[in-house]
Amino acid sequence: MLGIVSCTKHGISKDRRYFVMRMEGEAGTDFIEVRAEFKAGEFVQYGSAEIKAEDKPGVTVQEAIDRAEGLARQYVKGDAYRTGNDEVDALTGKMWNRLQDAARLLVRKLELSAPIIVRFHNDADGSGGAYSLYLSVKDFASGNSLKPNLVWLMQRGVSYTATDSENDALIANGYSCIDKPLLMLIDFGTNLESNPGLKGARDRFDIIWLDHHPLVKGFAGEALEHYINTWQFGGDSNYTAGLLTSALCKGFSHADTSEFEGASLIGDYSKYATAKGQDMSALLDFITSDLQAIYGPGKSNITPQEIESIIGDKDRSTELLEYANIKLEEAIDRGLKSIKRYSAGSGCIALLDFENARSEDSKYPLPGRFASKLLDRLGESGMKNAVLVVRVGSYLLMRADRELCRRVSLLEVIEEMKSRYPDEISGGGGHRCAGSIKLWNKDAGKEMANRLIGVIKPRLEALE
Ligand SMILES: [Mn+2]
Structure with missing residues (x-):
């Protein structure tokens, strides 16, 4: 089967790691570890037999990228997401074209297994949004034979700093790909202090930035193609970043994220909050703030996979929730x-x-x-x-x-x-x-x- 090495992952192991996008047959991506040298953009024949270079693929790298873009256009479609709250749904409707454009970019990166760095604010809203994204990508990738290539970073500050962009460049430098890496920022950064970080990242990355903090004059992020903030559409902070992320994901996945939307609304004291997601909100707040109580010393980041292992364990999550409530009452x-x-x-x-x-x-x-x-x-x-x-x-x-x-x-x-x-x-x-x-x-x-x-x-x- 013909494929293109869309991304290589550098490392010290003797086996080299490649993400290969299928160029014929059913669409999808494969992850291959072999002791052989290929470059991003090289075409290969693989499948039952060993992987080998294909010198006459009959297609170009640009056509491979176009194929990914075409798939993204095919997958991302449909009517605007509806929650049942008229005010929320009206805002989602206004943002829907922009959300779909961003979703297409995200899906293209998934098709190409380009690195996607997701930075999310460390509260119920930011982590609820990241978790909705995680569930949706998981659902989409398993339905479409994809090998997503995501890095999750919990953001403790409210700005995207120059140091953050330097770290992200280091992560991206661990890969060579035929398409730019993607940076996703969820629930933080709409302030002047983020301008230096953005300056460092905007050439290196495509950027999707989802926020609901009030717009600030002089903030450079607003000019980005995929900066989306309800304030631009007549909404305000009540439409949380977690909800915005869930809505974006509905462009390509029907994974049920309603509990995490609810948690994000409760966590940020949104007027759209209902009883849905109450315990999840408290639990996310706790597990994103006191990592050491859960994992011991030295732990500073938490991924959605780790969150999943906690909330998937009923006894453990009940115990943690009780502990969190006691700590809160004491404080x-x-x-x-x-x-x-x-x-x-x-x-x-x-x-x-x-x-x-x-x-x-x-x-x-x-x-x-x-x-x-x-x-x-x-x-x-x-x-x-x-x-x-x-x-x-x-x-x-x-x-x-x-x-x-x-x-x-x-x-x-x-x-x-x-x-x-x-x-x-x-x-x-x-x-x-x-x-x-x-x-x-x-x-x-x-x-x-x-x-x-x-x-x-x-x-x-x-x-x-
Ligand atoms: Mn928020």
Whole structure:
């Protein structure tokens, strides 16, 4: 059978590893390990007998790439994904052409076994999106005899940095392929701090970037062909990146990802959240934040395969969920005891030093999620129009309750802070109801937290 070496994987083993796309018969890809030298772009005859070079294939490399593109066009089709929520479905409809274009690019890379690096934010939304992608690719690949070539990286920061792009180039350099590698970024990076990373990656990779953080003036990612963000289509952060990723996948797979969509909506406090995915959201939050509690020291990344092994084990996942809930309750109890409250008109500002709530033996909950949960608890205890400020290292995290942030936007608070204290603040951003400010110097945290309260207070006092 005629095939083309679409990608070779470099390594130290004596056997060389090749991804070969079939050029005749049923479409598909094969993964071959042999002690023989081929280059990406070389045609080969293989099958029952040994693999050998084909000097007169009768087709060109470009035609092989076109074949992959043609298959992608054939597979990615159909009506826009519907969840049953009219507002969500209207937004998906507006984005559908763009989502399908991105899905075609993804499928072409799958047909060619080009390396695909997926970076996902380490929370229920980002990891829920990555997991939906994983399930969908698995379903699609098994139905179409493909050998996907994916690398999964959990992103701890909110930006795609120059260091990230250097690491990704190193990963991609482990392969030689006839098509560019693909970089997928899920649920982070819409900020100016990502511009240097993007600059480093945009020539080396094709990029699909799925986010739902508010657009920022000067952010270079928006100009990418496959940057997709609901804010560009009249939506907002309620349409989560996990949901966006699931929707994209519906272009080529019908794998059921609804539980992970639900988890992403709950994890990010979306107004579209329902009861679906409640436990999964808590579990994903936990397993993406406290890797060492599950895997022991030294563990810093988690893949969807590992997530699968945990959620596939009912006893284990129940046990982990219970442990996570206990840790969370402990942290909230400690937090409630050491919080400082400032009244402001009909509202209230609560300030907490995270070190007073963090437990020594567990990384869970991470400060951001903890802040959201603590704000919930303050709301349940009757605190109205509440803004919570949590100081952690060089960060000031903010959460505003949903009712309040219809009228007061934390994004405006962050902008005012940036313009008032340009020398102290190195970055900041988020959503209307949740955001953070990063300081150059963490020793200034206490003073800057007080200044932040000074900026929030008049806004609450002005409400009536
Ligand atoms: Mn998100």
